[in-house]
Amino acid sequence: MSDYTPNMVLSNQEYNIVGKRPIRPDGAEKVTGQAKYGADVNLPGMLHGKILRSPHTHARILSVNTAHAEELPGVHAVITSEALTQPSSKLVDLAEGVLHNMRFLSNNIMAADKVLYKGHAVAAVAASSPYIAEEALKLIQVEYEELPPVRNAEEAMAEGAPLLHERLAAISNPVLRPGGTLDDDDPTAGTNVPNHFEFRMGDVDQGFREADVIVEKETRTSPIHQGYIEPHSGTAQWNPDGTLTIWSSSQGHFNVRDQTARLMDMPVSKVKAIPLEIGGGFGAKTLVYCEPVAAALARKAGRPVKVTMSRTDVFEATGPTSGTHIKIKLGATKDGKFVAAEAHLVYEAGAFPGSPVSPACQCMMAPYDIANAWIEGFDVVVNRPKSAAYRAPGVPAAAFAMETAVDELCEKLDMDPLEFRLKNSAKEGTRAPTGPVWPKVGFVETVQAAKDHPHYAAPLEGPYRGRGVASGFWRNNTGPSSAVAIVQNDGRVRLVEGSPDIGGTRASVAQQFAEVLGIGIEAINPTVGDTDSVGFTSVTGGSGVTFKTGMAAITAAQEIKLKMCERAAKTWDCDVEDVEYRNDAIVQHKKDADKQLTFQQIAARSNATGGPIIVSSGVNPGGAGPSLATHIVDVEVDPDTGKVTILRYTAVQDAGKAIHPSYVEGQIQGGVVQGIGWALNEEYFFNDAGHMVNSSFLDYRMPTSLDLPMIDTVIVEVANPTHPFGVRGVGETPVIPPMAAVANAIYNAIGTRISELPMSPGRVLEHIWANGGAKSNGAS
């Protein structure tokens, strides 16, 4: 591969538009600052909402007195949790197949009887200016009874630990449901451990007996934040007919509509959610925080209200990912056959049940063919902000444990780590440790591409330098999705998509649409429709949009082709069966070669041949197709300061078919950068009282372009057989391998294995000192 160039695409099939790199339709708006984000909404008479937040980590609310705040001139409304419904603990599936306990959702947005973390919302004010609203917050008197904080999972699981929720149930069948609450007359004690997942395959004890080499280790990771650049913002307006309109940026405006409607006790048909551009979400903008508060304030004030979070609000009150503690044990025979694996995962859910421990359990061992496996996970509530999804939720921390343990196993076996992966890789027909047999997956291909890459063979010169590799798996999700296509008289098509565009999906969906129709991508005007303009569409999450909304667009395009044929048949007064739609977007009479009409000609005469050509499609396609990746990283460690510098990074990933390779590369590069931040810098610092003490970007260190080299990508295309173009989601997999890859590289640089994240300079130094100094393993 001497002709290597960065960002290569190993294509298996070429198309006219799919696989090309057109200019993004929303590019001009964004680079010129014209794009509208959540906080850009300004309505006539609009008020500004501010939220009073708890100063305590764990306390009972004895009373809330809002009288003085309500009297302040300029204040139009003050609310507490009473303004939101207090639904039952009924579980509702609102996103990605993940359950929402609506009572918990309501009580997270606005605390009811207890505050469960510092920053937990207690009351809110709407005023004529944000400054008056902030002054009014100071006038709200809240009487608390402080309770002992439960600061981490270890404390939460200790015997006699204070309970966050006195009636939280350990569900009798935790495999299937996150925690609900106990009935009032149920004598069972509450718990801080509402859920326990377990997966078994084969005979683990026998597997370890067969193993010649065994590795055991523990890893710990701190909560980190998704770190999107745009804070949450929601604006609500009640209309004269009693309907509610919401403007916000989110990963799913149908979710915003549905969640807000439930918390306002309204039918969804009376709520309209208008999506704005989104300045990052990474999983955490699938939940509402501001929108119901804005709606409740607006209802009380009789005027529109906008609620926008500060950065500190975002850190303290929206979802970080879980802190984790994982014990893992792996076994292999001396010839490198993976024969046994066991893992025990404890994930902190934050203040309410629902950590991503289940996907962590299901994905961590998925790259491998292991006959004997036991994986169990515990979902634990602690007095911290409620965790939220973050890019391949739960899996990066689990992969950190798994992939560093695999590296140790390879070292003990004296086996090349990529060779070990090739020998033990999951492939079509392999039974996963969770049970199902894999469909066609591209793990072997990514490992081979990594092994063949010049990076892997390049000499690594200089002291304290090391190379590491790691792999990752994400199953990818799908869900209901919709599109509306309107053929304009000038031959262009407005394509209304139901999915908010986070990673360039306006283009990637439009490309699929254009490919089916055989017309140029420039003839498509893709846009994101509000909840009244397009059918229900599940969240932009699970790396699913290019797959599911792409399928909606493909379905719509096929319907347009039929309509085009019908219009041509009407024009020629023949049967539609005598007409065909050619790949070059010309409709042809099958028996008369002289009879041809272009797409544009039919569009121009559409009103005269039966009226506007409009189609809509709603789909819920299966077969999203798993995605696998293998990463290579070179690092240099400064033995005096502990600083780790990323020298070179190559990420290889199976995209099925890269519809727009630039966006796939962008997704891979973005995921890697977030993973490097997770590996080296990012963490919530809590003081002894359980308060986050680094709630600004000055103190919460995320990597910038100055910290990193170019992230090289290699896109491998092992087509997903269930998608017409072979698409697999790509957005989440790239964040999975970096932490382990960097940890393995650090080990190879200084001879010390670090099992806690982040591997910040201080932590690296501590390990160097504990090890009696750095050993320059990477020196050549």
Add this chain to the structure above:
Amino acid sequence: MPEVWLPPRLQRLANGQQKLQAPGHNVRQIVEYLGREFPGMLDELYFEEEDVLMPGMSVIIDGETSQLGLLERVREDSEVHFLPALGGGT
């Protein structure tokens, strides 16, 4: 007859069986069969209020996650797995 695989928690309701043969041409019939055969199983697999598979649970048939739940058809030689949905935490 379709082969149904159960996760460990459900195995305890099924006399420790990891997999078993269950008659049915669709997921609903399999769920109904499991409910009849094993007390407590129906409560774990079926959400009566909305007549759907228990929210948060996925059914995987021949390696592919079903989007139709109870309505999904299965073949005589299908392999059916009930697993927690692979979402992102709440």
